[in-house]
Amino acid sequence: MPILERLEDFTSPRQPLVLTIGNFDGMHRGHCALLKHAQTLAKEGELLALTFRNHPSQVLKPHQPTSLLITLSHKLHLLQQFGVDRILLLPFTHSLSQSSAKSFIKNVRECIPFSHLVLGHDARLGHNREGDPLTIKAISKKWDFDIHYFKEHRHEGEIVSSTRIRDALQRGDLIDVEKLLGRSYSIYGPVIPGQGKGKKLGFPTANLRVLGLSLPPFGVYAVEIIHDLRRVSGIANLGVAPTLRKDDEPILEVHLFESNQDWVGSHLEVVFKQFIRSEQKFYDLNQLQKQIHRDILFVRNLLDFK
Secondary structure: OOEEOOHHHOOOOOOOEEEEEOOOOOOOHHHHHHHHHHHHHHOOOEEEEEEEOOOOHHHHOOOOOOOEOOOHHHHHHHHHHHOOOEEEEEOOOHHHHOOOHHHHHHHHHHHOOOOEEEEEOOOOEOHHHOEOHHHHHHHHHHHOOEEEEEOOOEEOOEEOOHHHHHHHHHHOOHHHHHHHHOOOOEEEEEEEOOOOHHHHOOOOOEEEEOOOEOOOOOEEEEEEEEEOOEEEEEEEEEEOOOOOOOOOOOEEEEEEOOOOOOOOOOEEEEEEEEEEEEOOOOOOHHHHHHHHHHHHHHHHHHOOOO
């Protein structure tokens, strides 16, 4: 599926062309319901999702940016899995943040002849969020497209929102997170080179960056990784690994039970199954090694690993 990075790269649309604009952080139940609605409008036409490479808060609130629910690669992966025909991935810049709603839509419409625009119920476009529903509806008449605001989505009577998911994550409530996402909580991204210290202890790991993400509590988790439709059980440490590292940047380190593959460069989805224990600093490497053995035995029994 094509991922475009400039408005000018868009060519040869099928009609009707339905455009939806949003951050899609988390790709939760509400986002999926909105996209399904957009797909019904597209029918035999095309669905285009315009989203941003960086979260707007990184420009608007650089000293206190919003922590993300998923990585950029995870968002694109989920949008592709959902069946969006094309993705327009734009950087959110200071210049863009100063554009009026009218100017922004004019620039998009001149390159992309969309016939329908689908937005979330609380979407506001343009500088200072000036593009409220009344403003966008007036613009739609001038530029001859239909505007659709998707209603607030609820699951089991409760509003689904990225804010609620962040709160549940911080509490470590993976069950509530799963209900709101509509899928198990996971982290998806490329495997980066590690320091090799886990391998020296006899527990090689595949390491994923998690900086900037909204995370569950640091600690040890039973996990499952998904790669090319293959699932492998394992154990993971989410945190700063204080016994082995001096860096305070959190890392997700995954040890797999039945794989000796070098995963560096591969994209893995790490699915969190259950919290095991909090992260802790050990007196020496021998203590750490013994605890890892105990953790692995516990997780193997928990997952009924054969």
